Amino acid sequence: MSSVTNSIKAATAERAWEQFHSEENLAKGVSIEAGELLQCFQWGPDFDAIRVQDELADVLTYCLLLADKLGVDPERVVLQKLATTREKYPVDKARGRSTKYDAL
Amino acid sequence: MSSVTNSIKAATAERAWEQFHSEENLAKGVSIEAGELLQCFQWGPDFDAIRVQDELADVLTYCLLLADKLGVDPERVVLQKLATTREKYPVDKARGRSTKYDAL
Amino acid sequence: MSSVTNSIKAATAERAWEQFHSEENLAKGVSIEAGELLQCFQWGPDFDAIRVQDELADVLTYCLLLADKLGVDPERVVLQKLATTREKYPVDKARGRSTKYDAL
Amino acid sequence: MSSVTNSIKAATAERAWEQFHSEENLAKGVSIEAGELLQCFQWGPDFDAIRVQDELADVLTYCLLLADKLGVDPERVVLQKLATTREKYPVDKARGRSTKYDAL
Numbered sequence: 342m343s344s345v346t347n348s349i350k351a352a353t354a355e356r357a358w359e360q361f362h363s364e365e366n367l368a369k370g371v372s373i374e375a376g377e378l379l380q381c382f383q384w385g386p387d388f389d390a391i392r393v394q395d396e397l398a399d400v401l402t403y404c405l406l407l408a409d410k411l412g413v414d415p416e417r418v419v420l421q422k423l424a425t426t427r428e429k430y431p432v433d434k435a436r437g438r439s440t441k442y443d444a445l
Numbered sequence: 446m447s448s449v450t451n452s453i454k455a456a457t458a459e460r461a462w463e464q465f466h467s468e469e470n471l472a473k474g475v476s477i478e479a480g481e482l483l484q485c486f487q488w489g490p491d492f493d494a495i496r497v498q499d500e501l502a503d504v505l506t507y508c509l510l511l512a513d514k515l516g517v518d519p520e521r522v523v524l525q526k527l528a529t530t531r532e533k534y535p536v537d538k539a540r541g542r543s544t545k546y547d548a549l
Numbered sequence: 550m551s552s553v554t555n556s557i558k559a560a561t562a563e564r565a566w567e568q569f570h571s572e573e574n575l576a577k578g579v580s581i582e583a584g585e586l587l588q589c590f591q592w593g594p595d596f597d598a599i600r601v602q603d604e605l606a607d608v609l610t611y612c613l614l615l616a617d618k619l620g621v622d623p624e625r626v627v628l629q630k631l632a633t634t635r636e637k638y639p640v641d642k643a644r645g646r647s648t649k650y651d652a653l
Numbered sequence: 654m655s656s657v658t659n660s661i662k663a664a665t666a667e668r669a670w671e672q673f674h675s676e677e678n679l680a681k682g683v684s685i686e687a688g689e690l691l692q693c694f695q696w697g698p699d700f701d702a703i704r705v706q707d708e709l710a711d712v713l714t715y716c717l718l719l720a721d722k723l724g725v726d727p728e729r730v731v732l733q734k735l736a737t738t739r740e741k742y743p744v745d746k747a748r749g750r751s752t753k754y755d756a757l
Contacts, residue, residue: 342446345523348527356534356536356540357540357541360541361543364486365489365492366591366592368486369681371482371483371501372482375475375504376479376581376583376585376587377581378472378476379473379476379580379581379584380581382469382577383581383751384569384574384751385469388469390515394515394517395522397511397515397517397519398525400475400479400508401508401519404508407497411501419449419502419505419506419509422502422503422506423452423453423456427456430460435460436461439695439696465696470695476691477689477691477692479688480580480684480685480688483587483688484685487681488673543591543592553728553731556732560735560738563748564748564749565749566751573694573697576690576705577694579691579709583688583712584684590681593677596677605716605730606734607734608683608712608716613731619702619705626706626709626710627657627661627713628660630710631714640668643668644669645672647673
């Protein structure tokens with residue numbers, strides 16, 4: 342993912358956009374684009390794959406910029422969180438259930 | 446990123462959670478977690494780095510699951526979108542401006 | 550607010566849109582429109598008042614439709630929640646602080 | 654709705670919370686609470702009515718504070734927006750369709 346992040350950063354630097362990319366603004370960006378992604382499913386489960394893919398790319402772009410700004414490796418934070426999830430949701434208790442961990 | 450996706454999918458499969466992971470539900474997941482990320486910045490630019498990183502990981506996890514469900518490579522869709530952004534925002538017009546492309 | 554809700558419901562009924570307005574879809578609508586409202590503040594505190602007002606109206610519209618669908622009075626639920634907030638955030642502890650109640 | 658807004662403002666003033674309530678922070682509040690509302694529907698259409706009502710109240714509370722901060726009447730902006738919607742979606746074209754106006 343780091344070469345993708347580098348490509349995004351190059352395009353950003355060329356446009357002198359880093360000045361807008363505070364952690365807070367990037368978090369807002371993630372939320373705004375997540376709303377556009379959700380809009381693809383406003384009225385139900387059917388969707389336009391191209392549009393979904395496009396909005397997903399926008400969410401991911403802001404996520405990668407935020408990870409970079411925080412100085413963290415996006416793959417590493419996902420794996421760390423996955424380890425926590427594995428502990429919070431033991432297979433024998435969580436299997437086949439969408440219940441939140443504190444209600445398992 | 447694909448080995449990270451595989452780790453998430455393994456944990457998901459062990460818990461028989463794929464049944465909950467329709468595209469629509471994953472898009473809702475992205476939006477919900479994006480809201481929790483934004484909450485780290487509810488009252489301003491200061492933030493708890495660990496908490497932000499943790500919420501970012503949740504957003505990314507749903508993004509990777511959604512990309513996988515759609516059968517697309519997350520890195521590829523980001524790069525494709527970046528190419529579009531580069532076109533929509535030519536350096537000479539967009540430099541140092543946060544204006545939306547249709548108002549440049 | 551009930552006469553406003555009635556006006557929205559009349560416009561909805563004329564267009565046979567009730568079929569799309571499950572609680573879940575209305576909640577998605579609230580979230581999507583909240584993202585558009587947030588977009589007015591993507592890059593900072595300055596905003597276009599007309600645009601903000603317009604997006605706020607969209608969020609409120611879905612909120613009123615959802616309250617109606619749930620059979621609850623929006624004013625009453627807000628006042629009930631306010632009573633809870635008053636208890637969770639006693640004036641002497643919460644005054645001048647944005648800290649969450651469980652950390653006060 | 655204005656007496657409800659007044660009750661919220663009184664509780665806010667007692668706690669000296671107005672300092673946190675910039676338009677931008679209130680818009681973030683709407684988005685964050687909308688995410689919590691959506692979470693009630695994370696895995697499908699079934700929901701806990703009390704929880705939904707509670708989260709809806711939070712969204713509405715921030716909406717009313719934002720309307721007040723903007724100096725607009727929430728009922729009036731909703732009705733204004735409804736007039737626009739009626740025009741954009743003529744009954745004969747929009748009836749029974751969830752299509753966006755620019756694709757009707």
